[in-house]
Amino acid sequence: MNIQDLIRPTIKALKPYSSARDEFQGVTDNMVFLDANENPFENGVNRYPDPHQSKLKAILSEIKGVSAKNILLGNGSDEVLDLIYRAFCEPNEDNVVILPPTYGMYEVLANLNAIAIKKLNLDEAFEPKVEAILNSADAHSKLLFICSPNNPSGNSFTTGAIEKMVSNFKGIVVIDEAYIDFSTEKSWLTRLNEFPNLIISQTLSKAYAMAGIRLGICYASEEIITVLNTIKPPYNINELTQKKAIELLSIKDLASNQIVDILKEREAMVAELKSVRYISKIYPSDANFVLVKVDDANKRYNQLIEKGIVIRNRTTQPGCENTLRLTIGTSKENKILIDTLKSI
CATH class of the missing domain: 3.40.640.10 (Type I PLP-dependent aspartate aminotransferase-like (Major domain))
Known part of the structure; x- marks a missing residue:
């Protein structure tokens, strides 16, 4: 070429x-x-x-x-x-x-x-x-x-x-x-x-x-x-x-250590998401976020906003009807998200 x-x-x-x-x-x-x-x-x-x-x-x-x-x-x-x-x-x-x-x-x-x-x-x-x-x-x-x-x-x-x-x-x-x-x-x-x-x-x-x-x-x-x-x-x-x-x-192992932590948190989050009743599918992730399919993405997005949690509603994208994208945060942030998802 x-x-x-x-x-x-x-x-x-x-x-x-x-x-x-x-x-x-x-x-x-x-x-x-x-x-x-x-x-x-x-x-x-x-x-x-x-x-x-x-x-x-x-x-x-x-x-x-x-x-x-x-x-x-x-x-x-x-x-x-x-x-x-x-x-x-x-x-x-x-x-x-x-x-x-x-x-x-x-x-x-x-x-x-x-x-x-x-x-x-x-x-x-x-x-x-x-x-x-x-x-x-x-x-x-x-x-x-x-x-x-x-x-x-x-x-x-x-x-x-x-x-x-x-x-x-x-x-x-x-x-x-x-x-x-x-x-x-x-x-x-x-x-x-x-x-x-x-x-x-x-x-x-x-x-x-x-x-x-x-x-x-x-x-x-x-x-x-x-x-x-x-x-x-x-x-x-x-x-x-x-x-x-x-x-x-120049800080040795700074990024690699954070990546390890994020991947551990991603694994833990996926395990917890399985018990959220209105999540019907958790898509495999090779990134620092997880895409999930829910019963009503607009409803769940707004409920989370009301609780002070901002995630991404991807329901308008091709093949992504009623999906939400959840970024992996700190252990504390992820716990807040999971607890809130289970409570709404």
Whole structure:
């Protein structure tokens, strides 16, 4: 597959903006910087941040076992996804394939970028209909979004199903692994080099407990990363975000210990949910949440709100009639939820 054939002609012809920090690198403590029209009075944030996030990428490279050249960082995963749309999809001409029920921003970003959408709903077990998905694609199908573990269903798609889609789709395949750290399945990062059309999206918002700093991660071939770097804003990851991510990622076993606790709580919650009389189904979860089917989702959602508990009502999503999505909280929070579910 020739990735260059998939890139929008205007993007291929684009000359990227060159920031002051792009034009000069090799910073030392003795340098005098009078190139970027910054306020010279030091306060910790008066200078522009590293546009390449070199220190942060080096840490992520070590954690994930992927070269820094294969990493792009975004202001949340939504910026990463938006950059992918703008790099590969021609407005009012191309289309993308999504697999509902799934993460809603795929559709929102398609609409924002004037890109048509082909929707291939998952089956009753929330598994992709691989043949139908591949058959739906045409010459203008540039992107296929696969969310695994899937949001809101919580399940991971089978390796065979994903491999067939990545191998046979003629455009870019984006595997959204926002919840992969809670899964028993291996990340597709281990096979990134096998597929030139593969992009993997991850985040520090879930397992790494950094939703507040908005840091999304894109892993892809160096060729694709180069294209995305061409169109990203020059200083898209601010100094405070970079520093906080480096600080928390440097604490040994912090995330792994929290993941263990969340998985134990998930197991305990599932066991308790089985005794809630109006829950008719608990869907298997490979994420930090559980999807359940109830008698009346709108009624139960409102009852929980009245008790001061906020969960997610997913009943309007395809295949999700009368379902509620329950995030795994702390032991105390989960007990409050379970006790309330049993009392209403």
